[in-house]
Amino acid sequence: MIPLSLAEVASAVDGRLVAADPDARVTGSVEFDSRKIGPGGLFVAFPGEKVDGHDYAAGAVAAGAVAVLGTREVPGVPMVLVDDALSAMACLARAVVDRLPGLTVIGVTGSSGKTTTKDLLGQLTVRLGPTVAPAGTFNNELGHPYTVMQANPETRYLVLEKSARGVGHIRYLCEIAPPRISVVLNVGVAHIGEFGSVETIALAKGELVEALPADGLAVLNADDPLVAAMASRTRARVVRYGESADADVRAVDVTLDERGRASYTLVTPEGRAPVRLGLTGRHQVSNSLAAAAVARELGMPLADLAAALGELGLVSTRRMDVFERPDGVTVIDDSYNANPASMGVALRALASMQGQGRTVAVLGYMAELGDFETEGHQQVGRLAAELGIDRLLVVGEPAAPIHEGATAVGNWGGESVLLTDQAAAVEVLRGELRPGDVVLVKGSRYRTWEVADALRAAAGNEVTS
Ligand SMILES: Nc1ncnc2c1ncn2[C@@H]1O[C@H](COP(=O)(O)OP(=O)(O)OP(=O)(O)O)[C@@H](O)[C@H]1O
């Protein structure tokens, strides 16, 4: 963070200093996990249900914290007292942004691919100037201000993932860090349980372009009608990317190699250049175009851009992470999260990697689909069968409609089995996998990870998160 005195912190968060020196300066990072506190840091104590951050206040000070921002006094601890620690984080983050006039804030939203695209974009902007775009998903009312506060006076580009679980959420995040460039990737059914309809999801995501100033830039996916329509909701200039003929930054002649990696010709107003992605999945064409459209606007010449796109790698874990085991089995660990759209891109990537062996999909439950839950799971099962996936392991009773959807496809030559849990899936894989097989592991977080980790451990690789 930028160095701030405790008086400045208190003023930014409308807090009250208790037993604290107003001139003492916060020179380290702002942390809500006391284990991460270092010299000069500021510890934020949240009154949690199970763990109360205030219990760790003294420890944080012992570890070097200048003060603790919290909602109640802790004897012997210098405090910035506030009514609500989360709002205080938001105010402090905004104060940081306001003190960094040379900073370009870039917001990324969409139903799927936010973290992936944020990571791709960060790898491009870092070639243009110091960038803050930390690995992982920091997209909500806690992670967002936390990320913003990592910017310092050297930072030129702050790439932020912005997520919504309801109307007004992205607007709120944009008040913390007002974007100058907003990227909207797609509108799908992720979190439809909370939103109710796809139209409401579009309404919420569009808040990212509504927040732009007149001299800002909206980067919109020309291939997604609900995103393209957001052009009418912003004062800012609009740049469209995609494979549509009317996109400003476009991919043509897309091909996939045997590992599911895309090559294409990048077409921009400056000309054309060949791009060869090292990332798996056709969906990376769209994500890479979104990132390219931003980097181009920031001044990266076409030839540099095309070369940089070819060097993009994975930053955050468990997203289309492809690795080969010594026994010749290829694993696609895409187990971070799942919704019907992301299941679709992952299954297509798997199908495109059909080698000498079989394609195997280990699919778990997709959370947060509300009324669309049964239909969403069935669709995924149908798609797996229609793509000709050879073996489907559906994990857990809540995911059963995937199994039903697949087995309902009459002419499918593959086979599906519904398994009770992850351990059962690992057991089946252990018995069935042969050299040349490609295995996709995907589901909504947590327990699906166990399957990916078991496959990784069998490969002798370390688990990376
Ligand atoms: N453009 C895309 N369209 C559809 N699916 C995608 C796209 N990009 C990535 N995915 C799929 O979505 C999965 C999750 O990607 P990522 O973590 O980038 O999404 P996210 O939007 O950040 O998700 P979350 O809302 O959980 O933070 C990927 O592993 C991949 O399967």
Ligand SMILES: [Mg+2]
């Ligand atoms: Mg994310």
